[in-house]
Amino acid sequence: MLDRLVGLTMLIAASAVFLYYTIWTLFMPFVDEDHPLHTLFPPRVWAIRIPVILILLFTTVVGSFLSVVMIRSNRRKALKAKAKKAN
Amino acid sequence: MTRAQQTISIALLLSSLYLACFLGIVPFSPKIQDEIVPVIPFWALVTFGAYLLFKLGYGVFTFNDVPEAHKELMTQIQQARTELKAKGVDVGTD
Numbered sequence: 001m002l003d004r005l006v007g008l009t010m011l012i013a014a015s016a017v018f019l020y021y022t023i024w025t026l027f028m029p030f031v032d033e034d035h036p037l038h039t040l041f042p043p044r045v046w047a048i049r050i051p052v053i054l055i056l057l058f059t060t061v062v063g064s065f066l067s068v069v070m071i072r073s074n075r076r077k078a079l080k081a082k083a084k085k086a087n
Numbered sequence: 088m089t090r091a092q093q094t095i096s097i098a099l100l101l102s103s104l105y106l107a108c109f110l111g112i113v114p115f116s117p118k119i120q121d122e123i124v125p126v127i128p129f130w131a132l133v134t135f136g137a138y139l140l141f142k143l144g145y146g147v148f149t150f151n152d153v154p155e156a157h158k159e160l161m162t163q164i165q166q167a168r169t170e171l172k173a174k175g176v177d178v179g180t181d
Contacts, residue, residue: 003147003150004147004148006144006147007143007144007145007146007147007148007149007150008144008148009144010140010141010143010144010147010148011141011144011145011148012144013140013144014137014138014140014141014144015137015141017133017136017137017140018133018134018137018138018141021130021133021134021137022130022134025123025126025129025130026123026126026130029118029122029123030118044122047126047129048125048126048129051129051132051133052129055132
């Protein structure tokens, strides 16, 4: 039951994000400045800034995780080589 | 043609088409050129992410329980544990 709920939440979230972002970036430029619809959307610069910030955040997290794992693995390999040499 | 080659060639095609639009080689009305064309790669990225999330959510939503496979898997795990334990492997506690 819970997993179906999670799946449904992901479905709805994905559709909502897609719809909102599509209207924001592709349709709002053609809507007149004084139309009340503009109150639903932040200034369009943010349509670029938010994805860029998310991309940078994502690459930071993935890169840090990768580097931690590689450093740990190299340290273990160096320890093993040193132990083998000592034998 | 491998999958990678296919993906790279399609990506290259779309990139060159977009570059032609971005550099003004393809004529658009000034409003489209200034406000829509620069936004298209970000829109494509967000759409791709939303599509992947949708596909994931749909898979999770429609995945039904498989009780027989679960039972079979549990018996196989039990068999593996007994066999390995007989050979001296530490199989831990359940």
